[in-house]
Amino acid sequence: MIAPTPKPPYYAVIFTSIRSEMDEGYTEMAYQMMDSVAKMDGFLGVESAREEIGITVSYWSDIEAIKAWKKETKHKRAQKRGKEQWYDFYKVRIAKVERDYEMEKENK
Amino acid sequence: MIAPTPKPPYYAVIFTSIRSEMDEGYTEMAYQMMDSVAKMDGFLGVESAREEIGITVSYWSDIEAIKAWKKETKHKRAQKRGKEQWYDFYKVRIAKVERDYEMEKENK
Numbered sequence: 217m218i219a220p221t222p223k224p225p226y227y228a229v230i231f232t233s234i235r236s237e238m239d240e241g242y243t244e245m246a247y248q249m250m251d252s253v254a255k256m257d258g259f260l261g262v263e264s265a266r267e268e269i270g271i272t273v274s275y276w277s278d279i280e281a282i283k284a285w286k287k288e289t290k291h292k293r294a295q296k297r298g299k300e301q302w303y304d305f306y307k308v309r310i311a312k313v314e315r316d317y318e319m320e321k322e323n324k
Numbered sequence: 325m326i327a328p329t330p331k332p333p334y335y336a337v338i339f340t341s342i343r344s345e346m347d348e349g350y351t352e353m354a355y356q357m358m359d360s361v362a363k364m365d366g367f368l369g370v371e372s373a374r375e376e377i378g379i380t381v382s383y384w385s386d387i388e389a390i391k392a393w394k395k396e397t398k399h400k401r402a403q404k405r406g407k408e409q410w411y412d413f414y415k416v417r418i419a420k421v422e423r424d425y426e427m428e429k430e431n432k
Contacts, residue, residue: 217377218340218415228338228419230381232326232371236429263340265373269325273338273379299427307326307426311336311419318415319407321344 219261219275224313226260227276233306234269242302245294252290257281275313282310327369327383332421334368335384341414342377350410353402360398365389383421390418 235242253259253274258281264272276282285291298306343350361367361382366389372380384390393399406414 218342218413221417224417228336228417230336230338230421232381234326263377263379265375265377265379267373267375269371269373271371271373271379271381273340273381299429303427304429305326305427307424309329309332309336309421309424311421313338313417313419316415316417319411319413321407321412 219263221260221275224316226313227279227282228311228313229274229282230309230311231272232269234304236302236304238301249294253285256285327371329368329383332424334421335387335390336419336421337382337390338417338419339380340377342412344410344412346409357402361393364393
């Protein structure tokens with residue numbers, strides 16, 4: 217669930233969105249995109265949650281991998297429908313992860 | 325809801341977490357942290373959503389501002405309780421936002 221990313225540096229694409237009221241085809245496309253993205257070279261993982269806003273963070277080895285995903289055919293169709301139908305607003309931020317650390321509880 | 329960040333570069337702290345079953349004091353602390361963080365120099369905004377995992381992304385003008393927040397007294401207390409009580413797992417990623425773009429629908 218939490219992406220097992222390698223040691224930095226690597227890249228994050230932070231996609232924050234507000235959904236529209238149009239729901240048709242959204243869930244199916246979301247699953248298709250999860251399948252498609254996992255096949256991309258340089259894809260490291262993805263994390264996602266939605267309440268009032270949605271946040272999806274995908275992780276990538278480098279900027280070229282992110283560019284290739286932006287141009288991928290099925291993803292381009294999804295982007296078009298996203299703009300036209302599913303989102304009232306979204307923001308995409310491309311960021312270079314410089315450091316990370318984590319905590320895992322031993323006695324859950 | 326979606327943070328109105330300035331033109332890049334700026335920094336993002338991506339905090340991804342899995343909650344424990346212990347809930348006591350969590351919501352109150354979360355509100356207190358939202359108040360405290362908003363007073364920090366260099367704080368630009370925050371976005372948050374939780375489903376199976378929680379994702380909170382805070383935005384900052386620079387690394388020094390992030391370091392100051394990590395050391396802030398109330399935040400340090402919250403971090404301690406977070407490790408001991410509220411989280412089974414978390415990961416923190418510090419990333420430099422290099423580019424961003426957005427879409428806003430005109431006819432909602």
